[in-house]
Amino acid sequence: ETGVTQTPRHLVMGMTNKKSLKCEQHLGHNAMYWYKQSAKKPLELMFVYSLEERVENNSVPSRFSPECPNSSHLFLHLHTLQPEDSALYLCASSQGGGSVYEQYFGPGTRLTVT
Amino acid sequence: AQSVTQLGSHVSVSEGALVLLRCNYSSSVPPYLFWYVQYPNQGLQLLLKYTSAATLVKGINGFEAEFKKSETSFHLTKPSAHMSDAAEYFCALSRFGNEKLTFGTGTRLTIIP
Numbered sequence: 463e464t465g466v467t468q469t470p471r472h473l474v475m476g477m478t479n480k481k482s483l484k485c486e487q488h489l490g491h492n493a494m495y496w497y498k499q500s501a502k503k504p505l506e507l508m509f510v511y512s513l514e515e516r517v518e519n520n521s522v523p524s525r526f527s528p529e530c531p532n533s534s535h536l537f538l539h540l541h542t543l544q545p546e547d548s549a550l551y552l553c554a555s556s557q558g559g560g561s562v563y564e565q566y567f568g569p570g571t572r573l574t575v576t
Numbered sequence: 577a578q579s580v581t582q583l584g585s586h587v588s589v590s591e592g593a594l595v596l597l598r599c600n601y602s603s604s605v606p607p608y609l610f611w612y613v614q615y616p617n618q619g620l621q622l623l624l625k626y627t628s629a630a631t632l633v634k635g636i637n638g639f640e641a642e643f644k645k646s647e648t649s650f651h652l653t654k655p656s657a658h659m660s661d662a663a664e665y666f667c668a669l670s671r672f673g674n675e676k677l678t679f680g681t682g683t684r685l686t687i688i689p
Contacts, residue, residue, distance in 0.1 A: 504679050504680065505679040552619055562670065569617075569618050
């Protein structure tokens with residue numbers, strides 16, 4: 463596989479469920495990101511990991527919990543979500559250490575909370 | 577603070593016509609600018625980027641963009657639209673050595689046969 467992959471591509475979960483989204487990058491990058499894309503809203507940056515340390519957390523509710531066990535993998539653990547959390551969740555990666563962090567995106571996970 | 581404004585949430589052009597998608601930015605430091613494209617049910621794909629070298633940047637699929645500091649603009653153009661260009665386009669901005677991208681709200685491009 464090449465690029466950035468995300469699983470599952472679609473997820474339907476109830477408000478009391480616990481699930482996880484997975485992202486894997488095959489580009490040798492050292493920074494990874496979670497974004498939320500909702501209809502008619504700009505992409506919202508949720509979390510940034512650089513060299514496996516979280517460097518950004520944009521006031522995301524605690525029902526979203528990220529995990530970055532190594533530079534190739536990123537997870538987003540979900541629990542007791544709300545219907546307004548339904549959205550496309552995008553993962554991205556980039557190579558840091560330079561002046562420009564060019565981000566490469568995965569195909570996203572379409573999450574529906576019922 | 578920095579921001580990106582995309583004028584027109586929806587743009588329709590005829591097949592073969594000029595495509596012009598507008599992006600204006602605000603940044604207190606010299607910006608790096610990007611255009612991404614998103615096809616239905618897919619993630620974002622980088623079209624082109626400006627990183628303070630040439631002001632006219634050529635990207636994939638025949639697209640190009642020109643950085644105009646005096647106008648704080650980075651508009652995306654393509655001389656002749658193709659049906660396969662129908663997608664949503666996002667302009668984004670970052671700063672030197674910073675991981676964060678600030679995105680515009682996107683422009684949905686429709687191609688009329």
